[in-house]
Amino acid sequence: MNYSVYFEQNREKHLEELKQWLSIPSISALSEHKEDINQAASWLADQLTQAGLENVEIIPTKGHPLVYADHLHAPGKPTLLVYGHYDVQPVDPLHLWETPPFEPSIRDHKIYARGATDDKGQVFMHIKAVEAILRQEGQLPVNLKFFIEGEEEISSPSLLAYLSDGAGRLAADAVLISDTALIEKGKPAICTGLRGLCSLEVAVHTANTDLHSGSFGGGVPNALHAMVSLLASLHNDKGEVSVAGFYDDVETLSPAMKAEFAKQDLNEEKLRTDLGLDTLYGEGDYSFVERVGARPTLELNGVYGGFQGEGTKTVIPKEAHAKITCRLVANQNPQDILDKIERHLRTHIQPGARLEVIKGEKANAFNIDPSHPLLQSAADAFERVYGTRAVFTKDGGSIPIVETFSRLLAAPVVLMGFGLPDENLHAPNEHFHLENFDKGLLTIVEYLKAL
Amino acid sequence: MNYSVYFEQNREKHLEELKQWLSIPSISALSEHKEDINQAASWLADQLTQAGLENVEIIPTKGHPLVYADHLHAPGKPTLLVYGHYDVQPVDPLHLWETPPFEPSIRDHKIYARGATDDKGQVFMHIKAVEAILRQEGQLPVNLKFFIEGEEEISSPSLLAYLSDGAGRLAADAVLISDTALIEKGKPAICTGLRGLCSLEVAVHTANTDLHSGSFGGGVPNALHAMVSLLASLHNDKGEVSVAGFYDDVETLSPAMKAEFAKQDLNEEKLRTDLGLDTLYGEGDYSFVERVGARPTLELNGVYGGFQGEGTKTVIPKEAHAKITCRLVANQNPQDILDKIERHLRTHIQPGARLEVIKGEKANAFNIDPSHPLLQSAADAFERVYGTRAVFTKDGGSIPIVETFSRLLAAPVVLMGFGLPDENLHAPNEHFHLENFDKGLLTIVEYLKAL
Numbered sequence: 001m002n003y004s005v006y007f008e009q010n011r012e013k014h015l016e017e018l019k020q021w022l023s024i025p026s027i028s029a030l031s032e033h034k035e036d037i038n039q040a041a042s043w044l045a046d047q048l049t050q051a052g053l054e055n056v057e058i059i060p061t062k063g064h065p066l067v068y069a070d071h072l073h074a075p076g077k078p079t080l081l082v083y084g085h086y087d088v089q090p091v092d093p094l095h096l097w098e099t100p101p102f103e104p105s106i107r108d109h110k111i112y113a114r115g116a117t118d119d120k121g122q123v124f125m126h127i128k129a130v131e132a133i134l135r136q137e138g139q140l141p142v143n144l145k146f147f148i149e150g151e152e153e154i155s156s157p158s159l160l161a162y163l164s165d166g167a168g169r170l171a172a173d174a175v176l177i178s179d180t181a182l183i184e185k186g187k188p189a190i191c192t193g194l195r196g197l198c199s200l201e202v203a204v205h206t207a208n209t210d211l212h213s214g215s216f217g218g219g220v221p222n223a224l225h226a227m228v229s230l231l232a233s234l235h236n237d238k239g240e241v242s243v244a245g246f247y248d249d250v251e252t253l254s255p256a257m258k259a260e261f262a263k264q265d266l267n268e269e270k271l272r273t274d275l276g277l278d279t280l281y282g283e284g285d286y287s288f289v290e291r292v293g294a295r296p297t298l299e300l301n302g303v304y305g306g307f308q309g310e311g312t313k314t315v316i317p318k319e320a321h322a323k324i325t326c327r328l329v330a331n332q333n334p335q336d337i338l339d340k341i342e343r344h345l346r347t348h349i350q351p352g353a354r355l356e357v358i359k360g361e362k363a364n365a366f367n368i369d370p371s372h373p374l375l376q377s378a379a380d381a382f383e384r385v386y387g388t389r390a391v392f393t394k395d396g397g398s399i400p401i402v403e404t405f406s407r408l409l410a411a412p413v414v415l416m417g418f419g420l421p422d423e424n425l426h427a428p429n430e431h432f433h434l435e436n437f438d439k440g441l442l443t444i445v446e447y448l449k450a451l
Numbered sequence: 452m453n454y455s456v457y458f459e460q461n462r463e464k465h466l467e468e469l470k471q472w473l474s475i476p477s478i479s480a481l482s483e484h485k486e487d488i489n490q491a492a493s494w495l496a497d498q499l500t501q502a503g504l505e506n507v508e509i510i511p512t513k514g515h516p517l518v519y520a521d522h523l524h525a526p527g528k529p530t531l532l533v534y535g536h537y538d539v540q541p542v543d544p545l546h547l548w549e550t551p552p553f554e555p556s557i558r559d560h561k562i563y564a565r566g567a568t569d570d571k572g573q574v575f576m577h578i579k580a581v582e583a584i585l586r587q588e589g590q591l592p593v594n595l596k597f598f599i600e601g602e603e604e605i606s607s608p609s610l611l612a613y614l615s616d617g618a619g620r621l622a623a624d625a626v627l628i629s630d631t632a633l634i635e636k637g638k639p640a641i642c643t644g645l646r647g648l649c650s651l652e653v654a655v656h657t658a659n660t661d662l663h664s665g666s667f668g669g670g671v672p673n674a675l676h677a678m679v680s681l682l683a684s685l686h687n688d689k690g691e692v693s694v695a696g697f698y699d700d701v702e703t704l705s706p707a708m709k710a711e712f713a714k715q716d717l718n719e720e721k722l723r724t725d726l727g728l729d730t731l732y733g734e735g736d737y738s739f740v741e742r743v744g745a746r747p748t749l750e751l752n753g754v755y756g757g758f759q760g761e762g763t764k765t766v767i768p769k770e771a772h773a774k775i776t777c778r779l780v781a782n783q784n785p786q787d788i789l790d791k792i793e794r795h796l797r798t799h800i801q802p803g804a805r806l807e808v809i810k811g812e813k814a815n816a817f818n819i820d821p822s823h824p825l826l827q828s829a830a831d832a833f834e835r836v837y838g839t840r841a842v843f844t845k846d847g848g849s850i851p852i853v854e855t856f857s858r859l860l861a862a863p864v865v866l867m868g869f870g871l872p873d874e875n876l877h878a879p880n881e882h883f884h885l886e887n888f889d890k891g892l893l894t895i896v897e898y899l900k901a902l
Contacts, residue, residue, distance in 0.1 A: 029760070029761060029762035029763065029764070030760065030761055030762070031761065089764065090758070090760055090762075090764055092758070092760065093661075096660075096661075154762060154763065155763075181666070195665060197765070199763045199765075206728060207726040207727055207728050208726060208727030208728075209547075209726075209727075209875060209878050209879065209880070210544075210547075210877070210878040210879065211726070211877075211878060212848065212876040212877040212878065213748070213750045213752065213776060213778065213877075214646060214778060214846065214847045214848025214849055214876075215632070215743065215846070215847055215848055215872055215876060216726075216743065216847070217743065217748040217750050217778050217847060218733050218734065218742040218743055218746050218747070218748040218778065218847065219731055219732070219733045219739040219742040219743045219847075220726065220728060220731055220732055220733070221728065221730070221731075221732035222750055222751060224682075224751035224752075224753075224754050225682075225686060225750075225751055227679075227754070228678075228679040228682040228683045228751065228754065229683040229686070229688075231675075231676075231679040231683075232679045232680040232682075232683035232684075233683075235676060235680070237680075237801075275658040275659060275660070275662070275667075275671065276658055276659030276660075277657060277658050277659075277671060277672065277803060278802070278803050278804075278805065279672070279802055279803040280670055280671055280672075280803070281670070281671055281672035281801075281802065281803040282669050282670045282671070283669065288670040291669040291670040292666065292667065292668065292669055292670045295669050296669070297664070297668040297669040299664045299668050299673055299676075299765075299767055300673060300675035300676055300679065300757065300768075301664065301675075301757050301758050301763070301764055301765060301766050301767075301768070302675075302756070302757035302758035302759050302764070302766075302768070303675050303678070303679065303754060303755065303756055303757060303771070304754065304755040304756075304757075304759045305753070305754055305755075306751065306752050306753035306754060306755075306774070307541070307543070307752050307753035307774055308753050308755045308772075308774075309480070309481065309541055309543065310480060310481060310482070311480035311481070311541075311605060312480065312605065312606075312650045312752070312774065312776060312811055312812060313480070313540065313541055313752055313753070313774070313877065314648070314650075314750075314752060314776050314849075314877060315752050315753075315877050315878065316750055316752075317751075317752070317753070320754070321759075323757070323758055323759075323763065323764070325664060325763060325765050327664065327665060327668050327669065350688075350732075351729070351730055351732065352728060352729050352730040352731070352732040353729075354729065360763055361763060395665070395666070396665045396666055396667070396668060396669065396670075397663065397665025397666055398665055398765075421666055424660060425663040425665075425666060426661070426662075426663040426664075426764065426765060426766050427660050427661040427662060427663065427766065428660065428661065429660070
């Protein structure tokens, strides 16, 4: 039976299985979901076993478990390590979801659920592709290892600890990851770069209690005033980050890179309209693709302090909080950037306000040369299924583990993603387009068989 | 029996009654407390009846009810209208309360509860003072009307509507209000000025959904960036409000006024230490008392947008919100100030962000000449009980109805308050010092008998 027919015949069953997995709220950032995380890992291990993989193991860690499986019966053939993650982002603001985030729902050829595209849906495809080959042919054309973690959305601390204890078991000729996106519908891409990341939390404290704005207003510092002026100082009015030295280790965008980005032929006007924006916005003379692919950022992810309820409360808040992340490129060192930001904050905090800075996640940027044969083969596989050759891109997101894998395993990392850019990753109404579910299964089979 | 003995003998009973009233969470700003509001009004009406007042009536309104009562059996004597409020502020952040806000608790000669000092505790004293005179002497030395509202903390819309329908029933020679504070323990004050108020809510909108900071960061506007730079533009680094024309109708502080303020002899260093502040903070060359009594403010009461949970969320928020109130002085017109602020915001909003401004409360500032005989009598009453003559002050807070009463009833308003400045009005752990409960009862009796 050819694979198109096989996947068509099994489509309903596959989607029902995926829905089961997506129903488990495996939010890694929130400790109350610990049991859900374990359940998602356990579901995954069962699936891997049913697919015909061997040595399936749920590896406990100090955090959320790792899931390993392998199938090593193709002597002389390369060994591929398939990596992905079964954890998902938080779901708030919950009221903006059209259907509940953990009640998967198919509408208009898309499956809606938290984790649908990032990354349960894409991990699931690899399992089903392997299962298909084993059922159809009884053996795999390559040696395969699956290694799926539950802490990707919180920067993979347990996986990093596991790798630092020796990555011998994971030795592979290449790492294969599906956690990125097509350029747009029908236009596949292979990602050759990912931005790094660093995060920090900032708090400003003033009085030892909230104060009445009548009795004290005008005579005492207001933590919110201190916070907004501090945060406003982080950017200039050209959209550039004002932190001294922030751009020191950023490489100038080369003409070759600009040309590669231009191939994406992004319709900025359509993007603007799709996002409901009055205008795109960013640094100087860069295109959107260049800004996101090759320029660093400093983003406020959350700011809060004082009264948030209905009506008015005439209070002078005693504290204010901000959550900040940076996306990093080229040779920017996350620790160095965090230090520079802290220096900026300590310099710019207003008199009478006390600053607290908690540094968080750190990940380097990743880059790979598009001319590598494994990347060229991947582009071929896409071409056979989608009818158009994949473009080599750089993604603005961060998969912190990619740079670590490429460094510790000394292996190329192939980023072969099947999401779409507008699938609301990390936002309400996350979804995954089923055209790419269907074509992705075939593309993975093509790729494995071509190696 | 003299009044000291009477109040001492009845002290436990009085405090138990007050605790009952403070247990009712009559938060006027939150619609889910509608029934509590009604219960607090009903409790009040029963108390007024038991005290011997007549014509007790719960007056329904479109909002929360008004409570009226009178005792008009002193022909030839002046008529005093006692005004106060039985509604209270919201209680968040709840976790900072040492005992629950609606489980009144006496510690260290203070009664802790939301509303203890603002204003249930002070209204309660007027009822008990009247009850004491009626029980001891069978008649009152003046004609009295009680008029207690349930919307003071949300700017008294129903009371204003009631007054605009004709205030004939409330006609009085003077209005007596206890909703202000002593300068400090043992140092009574009569307030001769209150700041006005205006409020607004500001929202900033960018994309039609929250966006992933990896896929979009650097290329789209962030509602929080737009909000913090907008809010930061409202003040300069001297602590002055930067809105054009904001100070146009503010009077220069006269040497006479400066001298009156100086009598308060405020220990700024002690205040700073008590509040746990590194430094007091405010406009230019003014003292704390001058800043709060005679200068206007623009305060951020709440700012929020994006992720507030545990951990990191790499999101670009699509919206951000701020709640703002201004305290106004002298001839500042609240509507004019709101218009000027809106103009400032529309001028300073960054490209790509859409601004929404909702204008809220409006109240004029109030001022009265300290030489008025009714104010001099009040100062005498304080002197007889506290052993020290009251100082004439200006309070930084707003009791919007005071200016309206003085205008519509064409009557002087006597602000005879028994709170203390550090009793956490509008903040966690609000309390009322029982020394002023005890002395306040006697001062009110003295005042009524002296008129």
